[in-house]
Amino acid sequence: MNRNGAFSKAFNILFCAFMLAPIVVVLGVSFTPEGFLEFPPSGISLRWYEAILDNPDFIQAAWISLQLAFAAATVATLLAIPAALAIGQSRFRGRDALQAIFLSPLMVPTVVLGIAFLRFLSLFGLNGTFAGLTACHAIIITPFILRLVLAAVTGLDMSAARAAESLGAGRWTVFRRITLPAILPGVVGGWVLAFITSFDELTVTVFIVNPSTTTLPVRMFSHITQTTDPLVASVSSVTVIFSLALMILVDRLYGLDRLLIGEGKKA
Amino acid sequence: MTSRPWLLSGPALTLFGVLLLVPLAMTFVLSFNSFDFYEGIIPTASFANYAEVLGDGYFWEIFGRTFAIAAATTAICALIGVPQALILYRLSPAWRSLVVLIVIGPLLISVVVRTLGWAILLGNRGVINTALMDWGLIERPFRMMYTSGGIVLALVHVFVPFMVLAVWAALQRKDPATEAAAESLGASSFTIFRRIVLPQAMPGILSGSLIVFSMAASAFATPAILGGRRVKVVATTVYDEFLNTLNWPLGAAIAMLLLISVMAVMLAWNRLVERRFGEGLQ
Numbered sequence A: 001m002n003r004n005g006a007f008s009k010a011f012n013i014l015f016c017a018f019m020l021a022p023i024v025v026v027l028g029v030s031f032t033p034e035g036f037l038e039f040p041p042s043g044i045s046l047r048w049y050e051a052i053l054d055n056p057d058f059i060q061a062a063w064i065s066l067q068l069a070f071a072a073a074t075v076a077t078l079l080a081i082p083a084a085l086a087i088g089q090s091r092f093r094g095r096d097a098l099q100a101i102f103l104s105p106l107m108v109p110t111v112v113l114g115i116a117f118l119r120f121l122s123l124f125g126l127n128g129t130f131a132g133l134t135a136c137h138a139i140i141i142t143p144f145i146l147r148l149v150l151a152a153v154t155g156l157d158m159s160a161a162r163a164a165e166s167l168g169a170g171r172w173t174v175f176r177r178i179t180l181p182a183i184l185p186g187v188v189g190g191w192v193l194a195f196i197t198s199f200d201e202l203t204v205t206v207f208i209v210n211p212s213t214t215t216l217p218v219r220m221f222s223h224i225t226q227t228t229d230p231l232v233a234s235v236s237s238v239t240v241i242f243s244l245a246l247m248i249l250v251d252r253l254y255g256l257d258r259l260l261i262g263e264g265k266k267a
Numbered sequence B: 001m002t003s004r005p006w007l008l009s010g011p012a013l014t015l016f017g018v019l020l021l022v023p024l025a026m027t028f029v030l031s032f033n034s035f036d037f038y039e040g041i042i043p044t045a046s047f048a049n050y051a052e053v054l055g056d057g058y059f060w061e062i063f064g065r066t067f068a069i070a071a072a073t074t075a076i077c078a079l080i081g082v083p084q085a086l087i088l089y090r091l092s093p094a095w096r097s098l099v100v101l102i103v104i105g106p107l108l109i110s111v112v113v114r115t116l117g118w119a120i121l122l123g124n125r126g127v128i129n130t131a132l133m134d135w136g137l138i139e140r141p142f143r144m145m146y147t148s149g150g151i152v153l154a155l156v157h158v159f160v161p162f163m164v165l166a167v168w169a170a171l172q173r174k175d176p177a178t179e180a181a182a183e184s185l186g187a188s189s190f191t192i193f194r195r196i197v198l199p200q201a202m203p204g205i206l207s208g209s210l211i212v213f214s215m216a217a218s219a220f221a222t223p224a225i226l227g228g229r230r231v232k233v234v235a236t237t238v239y240d241e242f243l244n245t246l247n248w249p250l251g252a253a254i255a256m257l258l259l260i261s262v263m264a265v266m267l268a269w270n271r272l273v274e275r276r277f278g279e280g281l282q
Helices: A006-029 A047-053 A056-089 A095-106 A110-123 A130-154 A159-166 A171-200 A216-226 A231-253 A256-265 B004-030 B048-054 B057-090 B093-108 B111-122 B127-134 B148-173 B176-184 B189-217 B221-227 B234-245 B248-277
Strands: B034-036 B040-042
Touching: A006 A231, A006 B057, A006 B093, A006 B111, A006 B148, A047 A056, A047 A231, A056 A095, A056 A130, A056 A171, A056 A216, A056 A231, A056 B004, A095 A130, A095 B004, A110 A130, A110 B004, A110 B234, A110 B248, A130 A171, A130 B004, A159 A171, A171 A216, A171 A231, A171 A256, A216 A231, A216 B111, A216 B221, A231 A256, A231 B093, A231 B111, A256 B093, B004 B248, B034 B248, B048 B057, B048 B248, B057 B093, B057 B148, B057 B189, B057 B234, B057 B248, B093 B148, B111 B127, B111 B148, B111 B221, B148 B189, B148 B221, B176 B189, B189 B248, B221 B234, B234 B248
Parallel strands: none
Antiparallel strands: B034 B040
């Protein structure tokens, strides 16, 4: 049932056009045969996709970004699951403060986080190292996972866990056989959201990379601010297609709105 | 039994303590140090950096521009995001999942990519100017790159999904029966919107505004690409102090002022909402 009037329908179309415009333009430009950014492209050419293969620094940056996002999302998930169980399943003194600390990376301006990490890591000579990057990314993305896992934990029916306990199951068995399967959709959704957030992160990362650990967003950012050739458009298009595939997968598995609606509770 | 929650959250708490709270405290201390071009950072304790920022019209202009951009972005996001959330709420499920993908999906695409798209659209020889000139509507290109207006437009695109999500979540919590009741009692659709729908969507609008404002005030990639060195905001100024001028203490002081002013706006906003609605935003 669609209860939108003609005006609403027109608004909806304009809004969707606004949301799609910059993405469509980037995809279009990437097919240009020319050496400059033109839209609509005067022809269809894969010239700038071939150019990616001649630029190993972009490929290396993409590889680093993938590894970093995988490592950071996994570390953050392993830390967030027990923390969410603690916050979600028990009442104790300091619980609210604990939750506030874990969600605080969302409240602090990212540029402040960036310089704080830079200051800390450079004192210990860890600036630009993969381990340093992973730890910093894990902190930034923990709130995203925590919220989704917390939502799953809070909605949990405890009777099965209690039944298992009364039948003599240990805590680890209860977790592995009962709790984890029940919260798994939240955990997977959180991991994916964290992976994407880490993969796209720029503002913090730009402060703490060195030339050998430059991530894809940082590489693209410095390319855009220095030159204007369509190479960055073809690289962007590849990441858009990657995001699109991931998005559709997530939408099927978990529901895109469910994954992101937690954002509304951010403040 | 009471130590179990702390045991479970211990690993995460350790990481956050060592790598978040300590670095933030160190940055705070850094902002009181001084900087010498030859000797680097000198561990003094003075308000000199803060005095330099607060006594210089150049920095006031940057802070003023940053908050003006953030306020304009928030207002436009509310103006277009609220109707869109309402439309989304009323769409049939099949259409809704498509529109959700279009409206919210861009959140999962890198801000760098989306800003690149706006740079291509807004340039003097960009898509919009070329089209307007081809149609004979304007004679000379209308300057949109390197202007605050261009940055606001792109930031609205980056952050409006958060507003739509927040309002949509609020609408889903509302009671559809109130709307039907008002309608059966003869209220016009405008009255229903003003007296029934808007008040119930208000918590979503207020929390959405808070999210958009705080993120727009500290946005980096979009102002850096679309504003360049000509239209500087606080985040790009901090970046320049840290990575170009290398005056870390001054950069830290600017960043601390940004943190304090954003926090102040958020607390004031929350206080306002509390007084109005009896409860704060979660």
